[in-house]
Amino acid sequence: MSTGRRRIVLFDLFGVIARHQRPGTPKKMAARCHTSTEDFTTAYWTHRPPYDAGLQTPSAYWTDVLHALSRPADADTIEELRLTDIDSWSRVDDRMVTYVRKLRGRARVALLSNIPADHADAFLAAQPWLHDLDHLAFSGRMGAAKPDPAAFQSCVVALRAAPADFLFVDDREENVRAARAVGMDGHVFRSQDDLAPVIDAWLPTR
Template sequence: MSTERRRVVLFDLFGVIARHQRPGALEKMAARCRTSPEAFATAYWTHRPPYDAGRHTAAAYWTDVLHALSRPADADTIEELRLVDIDSWSRVDERMVAYVRRLRDRARVALLSNIPADHADAFVAAQPWLHDLDHVAFSGRIGAAKPDPAAFRHSVTALHAAPADVLFVDDREENVRAAQAEGMNGHVFTGRDALSAVVDPWLRAVRR
C-alpha cells in the first residue's frame, strides 16, 4: 500500500493536542482595557469569527473589540492585547504531542485548527513538531473556519485523500458532525485513552 493511500487521522488543536486558553487571560486583558471581564469576554468572542477565518487582520479585530468597549484603539494597546492573547493560547499537552508523533508510524497525521494567522505563525515557531505532520491547516491561513465545510474540504484535497479514509478528532461535537457530513469518520475527543480505543481498531480495519 502506498503512503498516499494510508489512512489519515486529522486532529483539531485546542482542547485536543493543545490546551484551551490560559486561565485568567481574559481577566488580564479586561483589566488592561479597564472593563469588566464579562463585557470584555462578550466583545472578544463576538468579533472573533472573521479573525479566526482570516477575513480580519489582528489590528482590525482588536479595533472592533476596543470600539465595542468604548475604548481607544491605539497601536500600543492593540499590540499589547495581541501578544497577551497569543500567549494565552500557547500551551500544549505534551502527552498528546507524544501520542500524535508516535501515531505517524501507523497513519498519516494532519491538523485542522481554528486559529488566526498571526497566532498560527507564533504557534508554529514555538512547536517544531508541527513540521513533521503530513499536513497542517490553520483557519486564518486557508480562509475558512470549522464547522464551515470548506475547512474540511481543504484538508481532504490537500491530503489527496478520500473522506472515508479520514478520522477527524475534535473536542466540539458540532465540528465532528460537520466533518461527518462531508463523509469523514469522526470522534469527539474526551481523552487520550478513549481516543486510542477508537483509533486502534479503525487503523487495523481491513480496507477493500
C-alpha cells in the first residue's frame, strides 16, 4: 500500500454484488426473435463489447443482433428486447450488498462494472445505495471495458490513488489478471465466505 493512503476495495458488479442474468431470459428473448436460444445467445454476446463500452447506442446494438438473426429491426421489437434485457440483469445478492456497505467503515469502496449506459441508469435508480460508494465506474459511461487496462486506470485517476492501493474483486479470472497487470492486488470471487478472510488479511489491522 502507498504510504499514507487508505486502501480501496474495487468490486465488480455482476457475479459478485449483483447476480448474473436471470435464468430463462435468453430463451424468452430468442422466442421474441423467432430463433433458437443458441443462435440468439451467439448474436447477443458477439455484438455486445461495443455496447458495453459505450461505443454503440442501444438501438444500434439491438439492430446488429436482429440483423445477425435475419430479423427485422423495428423500434417496438428493439425496445421490448432492451427492457427485457435490463430487467434480466437487475437482481442483487442482498448478503453481498450488506457486506459491501459495512466494508466502507474500514476501507474506501468502489465499483468497476462492464455495463451499458442505459443498464447503469436503471441499476442506479433501483439501487440508490450505490451512490454512497466512493466511486462508480461503468464501462458504458467511460468508453472502456474490462479487461482493457484503461478501465482500471480510470479508477486509479478518479480516486487519486496508486494501483497498489487497490484490491480488485471479480468473478472472472481474466479481469483479475488484467488488474494485477496494472499493479493492483486481485481476488477471483467465489463466495462472500471465501472473500471476507481475504479482505481481512489485506486490510491493515486496526
